[in-house]
Amino acid sequence: SEKAPTGGGATTDDDVIKIGVFEPITGANAAGGALEVEGAQLANKLYPEVLGKKVELVIADNKSDVVEAASAAARLVERDKVVAIIGSWGSSYSMAAGDIVRNQKVPAVAASATNPLVTLDNDFYFRVCFLDPFQGTVMANYAYNNLGARKVAIIREVNNDYAVGLAKFFEDAFVELTGDANAILEVTNYNTGDQDFSSQLLNISQKNPDVIFAPGNFTESALIIKQAKQLGIDIPFIGGDTWETPEFIDIGQQDVEGAVFSTFFTSEVPITSESEIFLKEYRAQYGKEPAAVTALGYDAYLVILDAIERAGSTDPEKIRDEIAKTKNFPGAAGIITLDENGDAVKSAVIKVVRNGEFVYLDTIEPIE
Amino acid sequence: MLKIENLCVAYGYVEALKGITLNVEEGKIVTLIGANGAGKSTTLKAIVGLAKAKSGSITYQGKNLLQEETKNMVRNGITLVPEGRRVFSNLSVLENLKIGAFYRKDTKKIEEDLEWIYELFPKLKERTWQQAGTLSGGEQQMLAVGRALMSRPKLLMMDEPSLGLAPLIVKEIFNIIKEIHKQGVTILLIEQNANAALKIADEAYVLETGTITIKGTGSELLKDDEIKKAYLGESHG
Amino acid sequence: MKKRDIILTIISISVLILFLMFANSRFDSYQIRILNLCAIYTILGLSMNLINGFTGLFSLGHAGFMAIGAYVTALLTMPAAVKNQNFFLQPIVPWLENVTVPFLPALLIGGIMAAILAFIIGAPVLRLRGDYLAIATLGFSEIIRIVFTNTQNITNGALGLKSIPNTTNLWWSFGLAALTIIFMLSLINSSYGKALKAIREDEIAAESMGIGLFRHKMLAFVIGAFFAGVGGGLLGNLLGAINPVMFRFILTFNVLLIIVLGGMGSITGTVISAFVVTSGLEYLRVLDESINLGFVRLPGIPGLRMVVFSSLLMIVVIFFRNGLMGTNEFSWDGLFALLRKRPSFLKREVGR
Amino acid sequence: MSFSLFMQHLTNGISLGSLYALIAIGYTMVYGILRLINFAHGEIFMMSLYFAFYGVAIFAMPWYVSFIVTVIITCMLGMLVERAAYKTLRDSPRITVMVSAIGASFFLQNLAVVLFGGRPKAFPTVQIFTDVIKIGTVSLQRLTLIIPVATIMLLYSLLYLVNKTKTGMAMRAVSKDHETARLMGVDVNRTITITFGIGSILAAFGGIMWGMKFPQIQPFMGVMPGLKCFIAAVIGGVGNIYGAVIGGFILGIGEIMLVAMLPQLTGYRDAFAFVLLIVILLLKPTGIMGEKISEKV
Amino acid sequence: MELLNTSNITMKFGGLTAVKELNLEINKGEIVALIGPNGAGKTTAFNMITGVYAPTSGRIFLGESDITGAKPHLITKKGLARTFQNIRLFKELSVLDNVFIANHLHLKSNIFEAVLHLPRYKKEKKSILEKSLFLLEKLDLLSFKEDKAKNLPYGMQRRLEIARALATNPQILLLDEPAAGMNPRETDNLTSFIKDIRDEFELTIFLIEHHMSVVMGISDRIYVLDHGVTIAVGNPYEIQNDQRVIEAYLGVSEDA
Ligand SMILES: Nc1ncnc2c1ncn2[C@@H]1O[C@H](COP(=O)(O)OP(=O)(O)OP(=O)(O)O)[C@@H](O)[C@H]1O
Ligand SMILES: Nc1ncnc2c1ncn2[C@@H]1O[C@H](COP(=O)(O)OP(=O)(O)OP(=O)(O)O)[C@@H](O)[C@H]1O
Numbered sequence A: 001s002e003k004a005p006t007g008g009g010a011t012t013d014d015d016v017i018k019i020g021v022f023e024p025i026t027g028a029n030a031a032g033g034a035l036e037v038e039g040a041q042l043a044n045k046l047y048p049e050v051l052g053k054k055v056e057l058v059i060a061d062n063k064s065d066v067v068e069a070a071s072a073a074a075r076l077v078e079r080d081k082v083v084a085i086i087g088s089w090g091s092s093y094s095m096a097a098g099d100i101v102r103n104q105k106v107p108a109v110a111a112s113a114t115n116p117l118v119t120l121d122n123d124f125y126f127r128v129c130f131l132d133p134f135q136g137t138v139m140a141n142y143a144y145n146n147l148g149a150r151k152v153a154i155i156r157e158v159n160n161d162y163a164v165g166l167a168k169f170f171e172d173a174f175v176e177l178t179g180d181a182n183a184i185l186e187v188t189n190y191n192t193g194d195q196d197f198s199s200q201l202l203n204i205s206q207k208n209p210d211v212i213f214a215p216g217n218f219t220e221s222a223l224i225i226k227q228a229k230q231l232g233i234d235i236p237f238i239g240g241d242t243w244e245t246p247e248f249i250d251i252g253q254q255d256v257e258g259a260v261f262s263t264f265f266t267s268e269v270p271i272t273s274e275s276e277i278f279l280k281e282y283r284a285q286y287g288k289e290p291a292a293v294t295a296l297g298y299d300a301y302l303v304i305l306d307a308i309e310r311a312g313s314t315d316p317e318k319i320r321d322e323i324a325k326t327k328n329f330p331g332a333a334g335i336i337t338l339d340e341n342g343d344a345v346k347s348a349v350i351k352v353v354r355n356g357e358f359v360y361l362d363t364i365e366p367i368e
Numbered sequence B: 001m002l003k004i005e006n007l008c009v010a011y012g013y014v015e016a017l018k019g020i021t022l023n024v025e026e027g028k029i030v031t032l033i034g035a036n037g038a039g040k041s042t043t044l045k046a047i048v049g050l051a052k053a054k055s056g057s058i059t060y061q062g063k064n065l066l067q068e069e070t071k072n073m074v075r076n077g078i079t080l081v082p083e084g085r086r087v088f089s090n091l092s093v094l095e096n097l098k099i100g101a102f103y104r105k106d107t108k109k110i111e112e113d114l115e116w117i118y119e120l121f122p123k124l125k126e127r128t129w130q131q132a133g134t135l136s137g138g139e140q141q142m143l144a145v146g147r148a149l150m151s152r153p154k155l156l157m158m159d160e161p162s163l164g165l166a167p168l169i170v171k172e173i174f175n176i177i178k179e180i181h182k183q184g185v186t187i188l189l190i191e192q193n194a195n196a197a198l199k200i201a202d203e204a205y206v207l208e209t210g211t212i213t214i215k216g217t218g219s220e221l222l223k224d225d226e227i228k229k230a231y232l233g234e235s236h237g
Numbered sequence C: 001m002k003k004r005d006i007i008l009t010i011i012s013i014s015v016l017i018l019f020l021m022f023a024n025s026r027f028d029s030y031q032i033r034i035l036n037l038c039a040i041y042t043i044l045g046l047s048m049n050l051i052n053g054f055t056g057l058f059s060l061g062h063a064g065f066m067a068i069g070a071y072v073t074a075l076l077t078m079p080a081a082v083k084n085q086n087f088f089l090q091p092i093v094p095w096l097e098n099v100t101v102p103f104l105p106a107l108l109i110g111g112i113m114a115a116i117l118a119f120i121i122g123a124p125v126l127r128l129r130g131d132y133l134a135i136a137t138l139g140f141s142e143i144i145r146i147v148f149t150n151t152q153n154i155t156n157g158a159l160g161l162k163s164i165p166n167t168t169n170l171w172w173s174f175g176l177a178a179l180t181i182i183f184m185l186s187l188i189n190s191s192y193g194k195a196l197k198a199i200r201e202d203e204i205a206a207e208s209m210g211i212g213l214f215r216h217k218m219l220a221f222v223i224g225a226f227f228a229g230v231g232g233g234l235l236g237n238l239l240g241a242i243n244p245v246m247f248r249f250i251l252t253f254n255v256l257l258i259i260v261l262g263g264m265g266s267i268t269g270t271v272i273s274a275f276v277v278t279s280g281l282e283y284l285r286v287l288d289e290s291i292n293l294g295f296v297r298l299p300g301i302p303g304l305r306m307v308v309f310s311s312l313l314m315i316v317v318i319f320f321r322n323g324l325m326g327t328n329e330f331s332w333d334g335l336f337a338l339l340r341k342r343p344s345f346l347k348r349e350v351g352r
Numbered sequence D: 001m002s003f004s005l006f007m008q009h010l011t012n013g014i015s016l017g018s019l020y021a022l023i024a025i026g027y028t029m030v031y032g033i034l035r036l037i038n039f040a041h042g043e044i045f046m047m048s049l050y051f052a053f054y055g056v057a058i059f060a061m062p063w064y065v066s067f068i069v070t071v072i073i074t075c076m077l078g079m080l081v082e083r084a085a086y087k088t089l090r091d092s093p094r095i096t097v098m099v100s101a102i103g104a105s106f107f108l109q110n111l112a113v114v115l116f117g118g119r120p121k122a123f124p125t126v127q128i129f130t131d132v133i134k135i136g137t138v139s140l141q142r143l144t145l146i147i148p149v150a151t152i153m154l155l156y157s158l159l160y161l162v163n164k165t166k167t168g169m170a171m172r173a174v175s176k177d178h179e180t181a182r183l184m185g186v187d188v189n190r191t192i193t194i195t196f197g198i199g200s201i202l203a204a205f206g207g208i209m210w211g212m213k214f215p216q217i218q219p220f221m222g223v224m225p226g227l228k229c230f231i232a233a234v235i236g237g238v239g240n241i242y243g244a245v246i247g248g249f250i251l252g253i254g255e256i257m258l259v260a261m262l263p264q265l266t267g268y269r270d271a272f273a274f275v276l277l278i279v280i281l282l283l284k285p286t287g288i289m290g291e292k293i294s295e296k297v
Numbered sequence E: 001m002e003l004l005n006t007s008n009i010t011m012k013f014g015g016l017t018a019v020k021e022l023n024l025e026i027n028k029g030e031i032v033a034l035i036g037p038n039g040a041g042k043t044t045a046f047n048m049i050t051g052v053y054a055p056t057s058g059r060i061f062l063g064e065s066d067i068t069g070a071k072p073h074l075i076t077k078k079g080l081a082r083t084f085q086n087i088r089l090f091k092e093l094s095v096l097d098n099v100f101i102a103n104h105l106h107l108k109s110n111i112f113e114a115v116l117h118l119p120r121y122k123k124e125k126k127s128i129l130e131k132s133l134f135l136l137e138k139l140d141l142l143s144f145k146e147d148k149a150k151n152l153p154y155g156m157q158r159r160l161e162i163a164r165a166l167a168t169n170p171q172i173l174l175l176d177e178p179a180a181g182m183n184p185r186e187t188d189n190l191t192s193f194i195k196d197i198r199d200e201f202e203l204t205i206f207l208i209e210h211h212m213s214v215v216m217g218i219s220d221r222i223y224v225l226d227h228g229v230t231i232a233v234g235n236p237y238e239i240q241n242d243q244r245v246i247e248a249y250l251g252v253s254e255d256a
């Protein structure tokens, strides 16, 4: 259409290449969004140029809202003429942008959106993290093998697609491991923003599960674990990657000690040389330990940059083709190889809260 | 006591008062009569600051009233019995009376005045605890007058106090007005019942579409043919 | 209508059609999306104005009706394969799996479902008055959302629906918006519309004049819900992805805002306001992003846009209590009178 | 269900209910006087938590100093909100005021995002209140005992204020007719400001206790409690202070018991408040304790 | 022929009996007045008859049909219309619309016909418009037809309320203190006006009034209530000389 006459690049300004960062900066998921933005910005600072041109990040707030998300994505593509997009935290926002990037033929690389639907049937959406089914399996294995659990209860955030998905994948994996159709004693629900979970917890505790799996946001999860302790419930809690934020510990304090979860990356065991650069620079700039999703935001930027380099062009479609070919790319959060769906095949990391810190426990390799 | 000069009031584009001049002397009963919409209520509202004057002046005991806020009027001794009763429907009869004395601090005297009101309106005493909103129209009117008296006004202004009242009560209200007047209260009265009003008035003004057309003593106006024709009707006078 | 007015109206409509043709071929998808949203919000605003502005019912349940319309339309237009892909956690109920109908009937069914629900809800809640009605309808809209979150095998729960066919385009949205405007104008000026206004003015008097309160309130409520459902369906098939969280109270509030700013009880006001608010919100997006002034870069402050937006809103509400148009409507006579009185107005409009 | 388990549920319900009650009173106060759903009440509540947080975390005040300062600042904030969003709209159509109220609520939410950031913060807890004690088989925080007592105490002071004092009488008069109240010498603006101040103080009390029980604060945390407590007020009969407390308890205990008795309905827990609201309104359109408003024709 | 008939209607508000066992019989073509001290229960009686309140006990008949406890709009459809003690016009609507709306109850077209302007609706609309204009003309309100009702002078508003009530095609018209707020002169005009409309529209009129000049001037019969109890029924002459009525209501005759 209109783009054709300008030739190869969609950028209007020849000196800069624009990459969109499509994240929830405000609203319910602002915390997660901010972490990914940090990663992308750090990467941009370290690698500000490609093809001899300056790379500029254009940050668009999807306001943790699906309608806004679609508009924000459209705006990035059409008004800002970005050549690629990073994001978003929260699979539903990525899904809302899915049609736009596909129709406008601009590639998007999600950092931490783990819902299978994000990339499914969409040639223009990629991600640098693993998927919920894998994460569910990892945690089910951990509960079964390491904690010796045979009966589990689940408390999930029912209006959060991530939590609902992860709970289901965990359930399937755990039932298969135990061969016991009743291995999941109970699945109980709560809503985003709830603060009282006492009755759900008491109900669960009556069934005496070995472990409680609580996929959901760190905010509610920290409160859940805290309230369980206050009610005298002494059952181990395990969860997913969203727990890995400083607030999880701030809010949960001594009560979240011993909580175990899976995540993408650990700073204790740098995986690649890129990890070391990332860690060094991040600590220097922010004076704290990075979250996994920050590393993923960083990686998403690098993958795009690498693709532009290989394409030797700023034509979004050519960039897409190169992103799709990404193989054994050394990112900060591990080696990235994208499969035919555009999903990264990677290892997962297990961490535990110990003495007010997230401590590395184990690495789980991808299942082939 | 109260002097109004060249007062103009407008609601948006509607000019309700087009420069009226009016004088209320201490200790008198002054009445304002006129057709519906002539601007009678507006005059009273302007005095207490509920309607904004566009130009002109209102002075009360030498003080410029246009600068005063409505809430300070009772302190100055000016009380208005508003058109349409406006009792506090969610308050009891007793509380309505008490709120009439809101600014007063002399608790003892308030109690005495309460008794006085109950003497004037025995009906109200029967209904001390009833919510004012459920009183009948006439009862509410009595309550509104009683409430105003509780502030011990020097100048009592009443906007159509006989509206919707039974003949017996109308007579009673006029007797009460005379009674209050005897106790030294100056009265500015608006009435549709021009006949009765003129009978007790020392001084009367006729208002027509925002201007004063006739003024005189009550008895003068009662005899005026034009007034008879326009306001008193054939079956009267 | 005067002959002059008919001609002017025909000219305006033709100009609008030409504009849409132009927009379709020359505007980028972002601009087209905003235009689509404007038209959809016009429909939503008008439907809410019928209930709140013209009938005086304080209803805050719009997001619920929109949710019904959006889900029904989406589920009816998605091909079976897409549905199966969406429902990967728990399969969709069989009776929904294979039904696929064209867009227009799907929209209509969406609207009708919303209307049926309004009818069921209305029977009990329309007996309530004022704030109580407001809070009860708000409650129903939340209940709808919570039910949609929990009915995994019908709505896909929290996962929402994606890959909904992007059928909504300028012709659909503007076409339906125009039909809605015509419908509302005709309704409001009919005897039924006047009866609704009478209810708004004074329920007791209206009832004493022989107007059945319940029946007429229900009429407004159900018709409003129908158009809200249609608007919701258009919105869902514009976005391509919906989920229950999207239909929170804030969505109702956005629509409420449009009608209050435009003038409760004014169709013209609602239309203008829908366009101004929808595009205005997009313009304000600048505030959240960093601004490059050439020599310095001002960092964007996330959230500032909404702060500015809500202050603007409050200022407008405080200083223009009756909104842009009050209860007045556009007429050619009125426009000419305005132009004659204030020639500068014309200049400003043309200058832009 | 065993007796001890039931008691544990009940205790949790009472403690949640009394928190709801506390905030609901604030709604009811303002509604009673202004006939206005103060949508910003939930946000004033949220702001009070931030004030307390900053008092302790940034200004390193001891918790009791910080809490007192919080109550004062929140009170002022409430009065400020009244000035900005409501005062100028005294005689506007209801719906306009409602929109302004919702606008004020969004404004405060987003202001909080800008000022405090969107990420949640941990509310400073006070050991003596949050320690867990055991009574029989029931384990509870000390706070759980304190909250209902505080609620009941505040309830009675308020009842006294509204029904027995001159200020209270002025409040009730203002609620019906501003002009006439003014004629009687009542300072209407001052009365309304006081009402908002008191409502906000209650929000601050509620906020502080809420924060200690659920030590997590973020800019949008006022929305759900705000909505639920308003519902509690309506259930009880909005405008009626007793009603607010009763409504709060019914809602708190009801929510907990719903989940306790019917675990399969946990996903619908938030709907409970709305369903209850609608059921009560249908049975008794002005709430349990609400005055009957039969319009006299 | 009896048009309106109540048998022992009683209305209690909590402990208060506002109206006790009221028996009215109003014949076609009559003008009947209901008087009594403030708070006697007159308006309450109206409210029961028009369906605003459902009586605590007793039955109300309009012609043949029992209208006890029926909804107000259904009672209006049966041919009973009223005005209010405190004027209740549709304030923001035009004078013409106020009257137009009162015809809505007889509209046969459904909403689709109305929205689509189908022939039946067009025809009905035309006749409603003609009838409304005719009424406005009859009541001397035609020159105000485009004005908002709230902008009319008070006396006109009262007249408009009557015009609106007439537009519902009533057999019987209930007027609650039509002369309130009018000066004696205007009151005189009202008296002849009520008689005129009775004749012109073949109405039966039932009114509440405190102005004795009106009541005594036009009533065929008068009911007197006191504390909810009927203390007298009779023609104006009888009532004026009834000792109980004088004591409770009229006072010693002077002028009213
Ligand atoms: N709030 C208002 N807004 C607009 N116009 C008003 C308002 N109040 C009164 N008016 C107009 O001002 C004029 C004077 O009204 P006012 O109430 O003073 O009359 P009045 O002499 O007291 O009549 P009445 O005998 O009916 O009480 C009228 O034309 C009236 O319509
Ligand atoms: N809704 C109600 N609730 C409680 N009491 C009521 C209600 N309506 C009327 N009353 C009471 O019933 C009695 C009769 O009232 P009503 O209005 O019928 O009197 P009325 O005869 O019309 O008097 P008026 O001539 O003053 O208008 C009064 O004592 C009044 O307080």
Ligand SMILES: [Mg+2]
Binding pocket: B040, B041, B042, B083, B159
């Ligand atoms: Mg007047």
Ligand SMILES: [Mg+2]
Binding pocket: B137, E042, E043, E044, E085
């Ligand atoms: Mg009466």
